[in-house]
Amino acid sequence: MIPKLCLLLACSALTCAAQSQKVFPYEYSQEDLPNGLRLITVPTDFANIVATYIVVQTGSRNEVEPGHTGFAHLFEHLMFRGTAKFPPAKYNEALNRIGASSNASTDDDLTMYHTTFSKEDLDAVLAMEADRFQHLKYAEPEFKTESLAVLGEYNKNSASPFSKLNEVLHDTAYDKHTYKHTTMGFLKDIQDMPNQYEYSLKFFDRYYRPEYTTIIVVGDVKAKAVRAMVDKYWGEWKRGNYKPEIPVEPAQDGARKAHVDWPSPTLPIVAIAYKGPAYNDATKETAALDALSSLAFSNTSDLYQKLVVQEQKADSLGANSPGSVDAGMFEIVARVKKAEDMDYVRDRILETVKAFQEKAVDTAKLDIVRKRLRYQLALSMDNSDTIAQILSYYVALRRTPETMNSLYDQFAKLTPQDVQQAAAKWLVEKGRTTVTLTGPGGAK
Amino acid sequence: MKLLSGVLVLAACATAQMRTVTMPGKSPLVTFRIVFTTGSAADPADKPGLANLTAMMIADGGTKDLTYKQVEDALFPIASSVNAQVDKEMTMFGGATHVDNLGEYYKLLRGRLLTPGWREDDFRRVKDDAINAIKVSLRGNNDEELGKEALYESIYAGTPYGHLNAGTVSALEKITLDDMKAFYKSQYAQSQLIIGIAGGYTPEFLAAMKKDFAALPATAGTRPRISAPSAVEKSRMVIVDKDTRSVAFSLGYPIEVTRGKPDYAALLLVSSYLGQHRMSSGVLYDRMREKRGLNYGDYAYIEYFPRGMFLMEPQPNLARHQQIFQVWIRPVEPPTAKFALRLAMFELDKLHKNGLTQAQFDGAREFLGKFVNVLTRTKRAELGYAIDSMFYGTPPYNEYLKTQLSKLTLAEVNRVIKQYIRTDRMVIAAVTKNGEELKKELASDAPSPMTYNSPKPQEITEEDKLVVKWPLGFKLEDIKVRPVAEVFQ
Numbered sequence: 019m020i021p022k023l024c025l026l027l028a029c030s031a032l033t034c035a036a037q038s039q040k041v042f043p044y045e046y047s048q049e050d051l052p053n054g055l056r057l058i059t060v061p062t063d064f065a066n067i068v069a070t071y072i073v074v075q076t077g078s079r080n081e082v083e084p085g086h087t088g089f090a091h092l093f094e095h096l097m098f099r100g101t102a103k104f105p106p107a108k109y110n111e112a113l114n115r116i117g118a119s120s121n122a123s124t125d126d127d128l129t130m131y132h133t134t135f136s137k138e139d140l141d142a143v144l145a146m147e148a149d150r151f152q153h154l155k156y157a158e159p160e161f162k163t164e165s166l167a168v169l170g171e172y173n174k175n176s177a178s179p180f181s182k183l184n185e186v187l188h189d190t191a192y193d194k195h196t197y198k199h200t201t202m203g204f205l206k207d208i209q210d211m212p213n214q215y216e217y218s219l220k221f222f223d224r225y226y227r228p229e230y231t232t233i234i235v236v237g238d239v240k241a242k243a244v245r246a247m248v249d250k251y252w253g254e255w256k257r258g259n260y261k262p263e264i265p266v267e268p269a270q271d272g273a274r275k276a277h278v279d280w281p282s283p284t285l286p287i288v289a290i291a292y293k294g295p296a297y298n299d300a301t302k303e304t305a306a307l308d309a310l311s312s313l314a315f316s317n318t319s320d321l322y323q324k325l326v327v328q329e330q331k332a333d334s335l336g337a338n339s340p341g342s343v344d345a346g347m348f349e350i351v352a353r354v355k356k357a358e359d360m361d362y363v364r365d366r367i368l369e370t371v372k373a374f375q376e377k378a379v380d381t382a383k384l385d386i387v388r389k390r391l392r393y394q395l396a397l398s399m400d401n402s403d404t405i406a407q408i409l410s411y412y413v414a415l416r417r418t419p420e421t422m423n424s425l426y427d428q429f430a431k432l433t434p435q436d437v438q439q440a441a442a443k444w445l446v447e448k449g450r451t452t453v454t455l456t457g458p459g460g461a462k
Numbered sequence: 463m464k465l466l467s468g469v470l471v472l473a474a475c476a477t478a479q480m481r482t483v484t485m486p487g488k489s490p491l492v493t494f495r496i497v498f499t500t501g502s503a504a505d506p507a508d509k510p511g512l513a514n515l516t517a518m519m520i521a522d523g524g525t526k527d528l529t530y531k532q533v534e535d536a537l538f539p540i541a542s543s544v545n546a547q548v549d550k551e552m553t554m555f556g557g558a559t560h561v562d563n564l565g566e567y568y569k570l571l572r573g574r575l576l577t578p579g580w581r582e583d584d585f586r587r588v589k590d591d592a593i594n595a596i597k598v599s600l601r602g603n604n605d606e607e608l609g610k611e612a613l614y615e616s617i618y619a620g621t622p623y624g625h626l627n628a629g630t631v632s633a634l635e636k637i638t639l640d641d642m643k644a645f646y647k648s649q650y651a652q653s654q655l656i657i658g659i660a661g662g663y664t665p666e667f668l669a670a671m672k673k674d675f676a677a678l679p680a681t682a683g684t685r686p687r688i689s690a691p692s693a694v695e696k697s698r699m700v701i702v703d704k705d706t707r708s709v710a711f712s713l714g715y716p717i718e719v720t721r722g723k724p725d726y727a728a729l730l731l732v733s734s735y736l737g738q739h740r741m742s743s744g745v746l747y748d749r750m751r752e753k754r755g756l757n758y759g760d761y762a763y764i765e766y767f768p769r770g771m772f773l774m775e776p777q778p779n780l781a782r783h784q785q786i787f788q789v790w791i792r793p794v795e796p797p798t799a800k801f802a803l804r805l806a807m808f809e810l811d812k813l814h815k816n817g818l819t820q821a822q823f824d825g826a827r828e829f830l831g832k833f834v835n836v837l838t839r840t841k842r843a844e845l846g847y848a849i850d851s852m853f854y855g856t857p858p859y860n861e862y863l864k865t866q867l868s869k870l871t872l873a874e875v876n877r878v879i880k881q882y883i884r885t886d887r888m889v890i891a892a893v894t895k896n897g898e899e900l901k902k903e904l905a906s907d908a909p910s911p912m913t914y915n916s917p918k919p920q921e922i923t924e925e926d927k928l929v930v931k932w933p934l935g936f937k938l939e940d941i942k943v944r945p946v947a948e949v950f951q
Contacts, residue, residue, distance in 0.1 A: 134839070326587070
């Protein structure tokens with residue numbers, strides 16, 4: 019079912035590196051319509067099912083005007099408010115007939131609308147999606163009601179201390195750039211959303227345009243037939259001309275700290291984040307930091323073994339490397355069992371960072387990470403839906419599956435010195451933000 | 463071992479053998495779902511959580527020959543893992559690997575399942591994790607799941623289903639390694655084993671695997687007798703009191719319908735119409751969120767569905783002989799809590815009285831007939847559903863559901879609605895701040911006027927006139943407020 023990948027994985031990591039084969043194993047077509055809309059079609063052998071993922075390269079990053087955070091995410095909701103041709107009841111009725119699994123999500127750099135269904139309904143799905151992307155229509159009362167559902171979403175998220183920690187981390191670390199706010203947006207802006215109907219129309223007019231949009235179709239399909247349907251339903255969509263001026267984040271000039279007092283009992287959390295680079299598949303930096311997150315903080319790392327397995331002072335430890343359109347953060351998060359151990363855990367994390375800056379890892383360890391990454395990808399691509407989902411995140415960054423291949427080529431070329439240099443360049447004190455969170459009275 | 467319900471049956475019979483569900487194919491991946499038809503219903507009365515802790519120890523510990531670190535070091539490069547899921551009557555160990563690494567992975571899987579390490583340091587870590595899963599992840603960080611589990615605990619009190627799968631904090635603190643070894647020896651038997659495997663393995667591989675698993679005891683020591691919970695004679699409510707922003711509700715009552723029973727497809731259709739999980743098509747979603755903006759979503763269920771806030775679709779291998787009908791109201795702003803609860807009741811009552819129209823019936827049936835293909839689109843899911851079908855004694859799920867749906871009539875579905883959908887004799891769980899205040903509010907017949915931030919159509923304002931005074935019928939003595947620290951303690 020995944021023949022190319024199978025062959026690829028049969029070779030050793032080093033051989034793979036030399037051969038530089040493509041990690042995305044499927045033949046795909048990538049075409050641009052004259053209006054700027056991009057179509058990526060990936061036929062697979064998984065029978066009967068088709069997944070469409072429509073990626074709009076607009077996320078919380080695009081929310082450039084003060085007081086209007088959370089609008090990209092709000093549209094994830096509003097897009098289900100219907101059109102003249104398909105009012106919500108009719109849209110739901112049609113989706114029901116199709117028996118589709120359908121939803122949407124928003125992140126820093128994208129809003130994504132996905133539907134998974136039986137192949138005979140592809141034409142109907144593409145027609146309905148085209149209609150709402152081009153003719154979304156909602157009146158002010160419905161807008162006001164939907165903005166309350168967003169508040170409801172904030173409310174249900176607010177039970178998790180990790181949501182609050184993330185909010186405070188971004189707010190503390192960034193001064194100008196829109197990554198200062200999370201995708202949900204600031205609570206005060208969410209509460210004010212009902213009053214922002216006119217602004218919402220402007221936001222839609224700016225970003226829901228073909229040049230921001232890529233349609234990914236994966237599954238039991240033929241590329242030519244898909245193109246014909248997309249031409250038919252999406253060909254008339256008008257190109258826009260808005261380009262946001264995303265504020266440039268000034269270089270951070272010193273370590274920052276913040277603390278969250280969580281109102282109910284929870285385990286303390288320590289988060290240490292460093293300003294990192296923007297996603298880049300043309301250099302080794304993105305790959306090097308990703309490898310570093312794995313080498314230094316995954317569950318087979320020395321630090322994890324020490325803190326979680328042997329000493330059992332923390333019950334979780336992990337790191338995320340930056341992978342966003344603009345400069346993101348390298349984030350290390352540990353949940354600690356006792357408040358009195360928070361400083362200890364923080365210091366061990368900092369020591370680990372220092373150690374990776376001072377000494378290159380063994381090549382053998384890096385090879386293990388490389389091997390894992392490739393198998394991880396192979397194991398995750400076991401159905402059309404997940405393949406489309408994985409692609410959508412890369413498409414948000416570079417609008418082509420080819421960026422996956424380029425990034426994995428960088429992994430293949432990576433040396434222990436590259437990882438060391440990335441640690442030394444980016445995980446520095448002046449770019450660091452530490453946020454701690456404790457419940458009442460510290461640990462409970 | 464003390465007995466939970468007081469009645470256990472000897473799992474018996476000389477003919478009991480392990481069973482297999484196999485799906486050989488050309489995929490370069492091999493997927494495992496190894497299920498023991500035992501779970502937290504088999505926990506001894508004084509050791510709730512033992513089944514879950516035992517499975518965690520196996521899936522997240524070392525083996526007889528390898529330490530935890532050695533196992534994890536070996537799994538890391540092949541990007542594989544062994545995960546465990548424990549419910550009342552099923553314990554599932556799952557994992558997948560690339561055929562390149564099948565031999566290597568299987569050795570680790572076999573080591574964990576057949577020769578667990580039972581090391582003291584693994585035990586301390588796993589036990590801490592289990593306790594924190596209750597104290598922090600459930601009680602502290604997830605009001606919605608907390609409400610749902612509080613509902614289940616109340617409904618099933620006094621039966622083998624009557625405790626949280628993870629157990630209670632105080633019981634977990636006392637469980638010993640010897641308890642786990644005894645549970646393993648008693649429950650991990652061939653008679654309760656279903657080996658599920660899919661993908662690019664060979665017949666020889668499967669034969670060798672079966673031979674390995676034949677090392678397990680032939681039959682289980684004891685099995686709980688699963689009994690129906692007491693009928694809910696009168697509506698009651700439990701309010702979990704904690705410092706939180708909003709109010710989460712879950713409500714329901716036991717039903718005798720499970721997969722394989724005659725009314726399964728009809729009732730599934732009704733719950734899908736009322737509130738298909740995480741979809742905008744359900745009536746509750748439409749009336750509560752879409753039309754009134756009360757919260758993020760509202761759904762209905764006839765089968766146990768944990769972790770719904772993280773999952774778009776149900777997970778297989780949570781098969782049960784007892785189920786409840788459940789409505790999930792996602793967190794609402796405190797001033798609208800009483801109205802939201804009344805509205806949910808109003809909609810249930812409307813459904814009970816009016817039933818479905820032909821068009822509503824046709825739409826829901828068409829949806830489910832196709833959606834079942836989406837549910838089983840991965841090998842992992844297909845394998846899981848096939849194991850559940852073996853448990854319930856039904857044909858493969860897709861075929862079973864499509865056949866049952868095709869036989870349904872509107873009259874039959876409306877009969878099922880009359881029989882199973884009700885607003886009285888309901889158990890309600892709420893999670894909120896200031897629980898005593900909510901208790902007083904809900905026990906009063908006072909109207910709960912609703913104001914909106916935008917004009918509403920006449921249809922809604924007229925309906926609201928009925929909703930605001932919908933009789934909830936609670937008296938103070940029907941509502942119990944529990945501080946969160948007590949729940950699952």
